[in-house]
Amino acid sequence: xxxxxxxxxxxxxxxxxxxxxxxxxxxxxxxxxxxxxxxxxxxxxxxxxxxxxxxxxxxxxxxxxxxxxxxxxxxxxxxxxxxxxxx
Numbered sequence: 001x002x003x004x005x006x007x008x009x010x011x012x013x014x015x016x017x018x019x020x021x022x023x024x025x026x027x028x029x030x031x032x033x034x035x036x037x038x039x040x041x042x043x044x045x046x047x048x049x050x051x052x053x054x055x056x057x058x059x060x061x062x063x064x065x066x067x068x069x070x071x072x073x074x075x076x077x078x079x080x081x082x083x084x085x086x087x
Contacts, residue, residue: 032063035063036056036059036063039059040055040056040059063077064076064077064078065077065078
């Protein structure tokens with residue numbers, strides 16, 4: 001672990017950690033990457049890096065604009081933010 005931290009310092013990268021020193025504050029991104037791997041990546045064979053990047057961009061657009069979340073009252077994240085701003 002010390003080696004990892006020294007590599008981060010060497011490259012002037014600050015690791016995101018909560019007060020306890022764990023990564024619970026990253027749970028939103030961990031959830032996103034988990035869903036991304038299950039829904040877009042696993043089982044796929046990309047012919048080129050450009051094809052992978054294109055699919056990744058499409059997935060991010062889907063995630064923000066089309067994906068319906070019950071936690072967001074049945075709206076997509078963009079719909080929910082827009083709705084919240086008008087109230």
